[in-house]
Amino acid sequence: MANLPYVKEYTDDCGIRRRYFRRKGFKGGPLPGPIGSPEFLEAYQAFMGGKPAPLAKGANGPGTFGGLIADYYRSVEYANLKPNSKTLYRYALEPLKEKHGHRPLSTMSRENLVRIIETIGARAPGMANLTRAVLQKMLKVAVARGQIRINPLADKVEAYKIGTHHTWTDSELAQFEARWPLGTRQRLAYALLFYTGQRGGDVVRMTRGDISEGRIKVVQEKTGTELKIKIHPDLARAIKAGPAKGLNLIGDEHGRPIKRAALSHLMRVAIRDAGLPARCVPHGLRKAMLRTMAEGGASAKRLAAVSGHKTTKELDRYTAAADQQTLADDGIASIPSRK
Template identity: 80%
Template sequence: MAKLPYVKEYTDDCGIRRRYFRRKGYKGGPLPGPIGSSEFLEAYQAFMAGKPAPLARARDAAGTFGSLISSYYAWTEFTNLKPNSKRLYRYALEPVRTKHGHRALATMTRENLIAVIEKIGEKAPGMANLTRAVLQKMLKCALERNAIRVNPLAQKVTAYKIGTRHTWTDDELDQFEKRWPLGTRQRLAYALLFYTGQRGGDVVRMRRKDIAGGRITVTQEKTGVELKIKIHPDLARAFKAGPTKGLNLIGDEHGRPIQRAALTGLIRAAVKDAGLPAKCVAHGLRKAMLRTMAEGGASAKRLAAVSGHKTTKELDRYTAAADQQTLADDGIASMPIRK
């Protein structure tokens, strides 16, 4: 359909496309649903007439599920979360609020909430698990605050079984590097993810001033842990080759800061162009670094010093896999050759 006037669009930190009605002298607000959908057009027409959008008004009315979600955002339990966690919680709750926020709290029974989760799970099991976990936390908090009388998700709700993120293999790393040589923005993004072993949200916040004494200082957004990561020679070569625009180590084409979703999208597009499978995602480079270090003999404690993990439970898997291969090789080599 033709582009509608007064509609402003942007992509939020979680990669979700948001649309708002903005017209001088008129009441504005969010436009729900896809462009052209009935709820989108209903809200747009209401704003054009100078009225509040019916759905936006209904989902925030007292006694609705939407009003509970809005209240949760103002509670200490939510405001105490780290910025990245807040974005993740909103990422899970906002789609539910858009579709079901107008419903009365009494109608959001266990059966109905499980149906909401399972509907999401039809296409996105991982998103369904996240929605389930966040709803459980919110409803537990609401019960403790007497905002609801019964927590419909107090009893265990079965999670979807999903695999772990793929760890890039050496062949996949080689294939990416062959397609994206030093000097490309894609190679710099890849090198930052792989040679620092940090999460995408921390990589996009790295600035040139954070480099000193051959190290990059990183304060992880998720854990609050401050790390000093030694710059690997291959990462130093990537820095030297550039691009070197802007204050951040990786930015957009003009050197402006980017969000994690943009970095993830950059790697996704580069992976496709390199002919690699879609399972080769940005976070898999962090895992590939830990795998490489473990195979080189690094202990779980050394891995944690780079990754920022507070416990070595997850990291033990990397060292165990590496140790298993080495020990198995040694074991086979110790067997005499029978003639």
């Protein structure tokens, strides 16, 4: 039994040995119970026949952690989230549902939940912070609905300290442009990210129909903010020279719409091929645009009009840095020569 084909084993975050059916071209999933047990064999035979396995008794049902997650997806609180937030929440909760959905709620203590978060944090601190935040909100809703008595994560759980995205330098921008000339998808993607200052999720939704009177209309997915951004001459040249297939300004090789992940992959490969360091990531182009505007004398309010920030607190850092450099240059220039 131990050598059954297509059975993959792993140890979960709580030290429990688990088994999955994995076969190319076939539906896969968890194999419940010990190897050779009736429930294991029933699921295995179902998967081998190309059918979904019968739901294990109690799995993701009432009183389980998976059931709580499923109930949260049906809640008003979840329904009121913006589409982008819903995607992020599922990105955090679905792996937990798969690994721990069968567990009774009574076993999901603070100690166990913190251990799960820390296990994720060991390999991906940013994902651990997202998981922590989503769990806290979901459990708060569960308490309010009377599904659990107390929120095990109500007391503070420390977040991981993670760095901010690197702001591309002028030399790094020039290096990318030298590697990817006008007319390439890579240069078009770069130009859309840099000259509009928008997030990747908003860039992939830009269409030719969004262009009017020399501006691109954007409704930000994250904030819902509506912007009309003037098309910079360099961006106009990139759009004119770039691939013209499809309605979207940036699509796949055939002009079909792409998701944010596909844009990120396109840029990661292009950045690597341009010989740029790993610190150069697509989101850093948004920051580079803000830096460039601030160095050109734009106020924080003008930066916000392009970036869509609701407040200027974060943007004040860009203008302060630009002002410091300008004032320092003027100050040094005011010192008379002693020769």
